[in-house]
Amino acid sequence: MAKRVILAMRQHEYVAKLAQYLREEEPAWAISAFTHEEALHRELQNGRVFDVWIAELAMLLELSEFSSGNSKAVALVEEIGTGRGEWLEIQQYQPLPALLAHIRSALAGPVSVSPSGCRIVSLFSASGGAGKTTAALNLVRQAGERGFRTFYLNLETLNATASFFGKGEPDSLSRLLYSLQAHPDNGVEHFERFCRHHSQLRTHYIDAPDHPGERLALTPILLESLLEGLRSTGRFDLIIIDPDSGAGDWHMKLLDLSDQVVWLTADDAQSFAKADKLLRYWQGQSSMKLDKVLFVMNRARHEASRQCTLPGGSPAAILPYIPEWKTVDQLGRLLGSPAFCGAIDMLLDQLNIVIRAPNAGRRKEGEHNGTDRAHVRGTG
Incomplete structure (x- = not known):
């Protein structure tokens, strides 16, 4: 029209x-x-x-x-x-x-944006290996270039981002969650203690834990407390969350709390079937609305497959496959592909994360x- x-x-x-x-x-x-x-x-x-x-x-x-x-x-x-x-x-x-x-x-x-003005965008997939972390880090960096004050929150059970961020203090998350529960009125002070800034990514973050038990102990209540604490600082415009592909209660809570969800899938029948099955399950268990979900095909080698069974019939965006990334362990190389950066720029536009201020x-x-x-x- x-x-x-x-x-x-x-x-x-x-x-x-x-x-x-x-x-x-x-x-x-x-x-x-x-x-x-x-x-x-x-x-x-x-x-x-x-x-x-x-x-x-x-x-x-x-x-x-x-x-x-x-x-x-x-x-x-x-x-x-x-x-x-x-x-x-x-x-x-x-x-x-x-x-x-x-x-x-x-x-x-x-x-839809939260009353605090700080938006939460979660990347998700129904199966592992969809490239969530790479997409999330590129989203964070390019949103920062558009003038957004960002926070990157990795909630994977097995978090390997220490190779990019450094080891830091691996018990930061558990200490932060304890502090928020024990002294909820001192949220800004708590985040000042445990949050770090990454200049290349232009984002704040929390150090990754060494042990998966910290993530496995996460509950919907703890998650909500963490996100409310982040928002209450007034320091961030955008929180990018990178969870694992689980289907637990806190995953469901995360999708409910998110303003938008970028759901990644690969271009194969198994990925589409898993995404469709999990989506149907969550629609029956929660109040998640499909209008805040963008289905995105990652690591694409060609046009979207006709076998796609996701809502809308075709992906809202396509992120290209970069073969050189198979053995990359340096952050700079994950942020330097013109093709991928261009696709992320278009995805940011679809998310309405538009330029806020001049560099x-x-x-x-x-x-x-x-x-x-x-x-x-x-x-x-």
């Missing part, structure tokens, strides 16, 4: 360039461009149907009788977080392909010589 998009910006050159680009990339869209409040006011007053209205913040404020509380209104802002929290925000000055990705996300509809280095450079914004404005 054709989408009707309204663009509203006082800068004639900006609106013309963006409208032309959208018409070239999305010929099925009906694009209407406005540079004056009066003309846009008449358009809105006439009650014509549209799918999304993307406007500079000043015009949204000027036409607040239409924009306030309107889920179809999107604010174009110079820096994310300046739009008063009333509308979805898109950073105005950035490459046109990135702008298009964000507009597509806006057209896809709102995403700090680029912002600093732009403040010194003014080249950053000029470059973005002229990027096609």
Whole structure:
């Protein structure tokens, strides 16, 4: 179905360039461009149907009788977080392909987010070996590049990420859970003690345990306490969770608590059958809603198989197979595949994890010589 998009910006050159680009990339869209409040006011007053209205913040404020509380209104802002929290925000000055990705996300509809503003995205699979950890680490790193304050939480019974993060303090999780139960009002202090930061991944994390007993002792109550504690710190915008492929009570609780679930599967009949069976079981046991689940095929060597039996009939995204990763034990090599990074970028767009703020280095450079914004404005 054709989408009707309204663009509203006082800068004639900006609106013309963006409208032309959208018409070239999305010929099925009906694009209407406005540079004056009066003309846009008449358009809105006439009650014509549209799918999304993307406007500079000043015009949204000027036409607040239409924009306030309107889920179809999107604010174009110079820096994310300046739009008063009333509308979805898109950073105005950035490459046109990135702008298009964000507009597509806006057209896809709102995403359920926890009241705290911190989103939980869990990666899951019905069987082992689906590549959850590699996908999770790439998601964390690229979400960090988009300006999100991230936390990576590995909940695998046998956690091998120490080869990437270092051994650290292997009893960190058990000590943190004990502290949260014994002194629940001191959550921020507890996380300051046990959380570490990884500069290459641009994320915080907890050291992996040496013994699987710590993970096996995890209960739904402990899990909920841990996630509530993470959210209550106010330090994170996004928590990426990497569990094992179990089917226990805390796994079910995790999916219920997650804002979104990336369910990984391989392109073979056994993987599809296991995913379908586990999904049916959980739908009968919990309140998990399918609209927050994205089924993603990982390690794909070709197009999605016709034998896929998952909801929707085909994967929402496809992550490529990288043969060089068979023997990789260095984190940098897992983050350096252009093909995989491109697929993760598209997956982030589908998850509506859009760019929140300019990269700090680029912002600093732009403040010194003014080249950053000029470059973005002229990027096609």
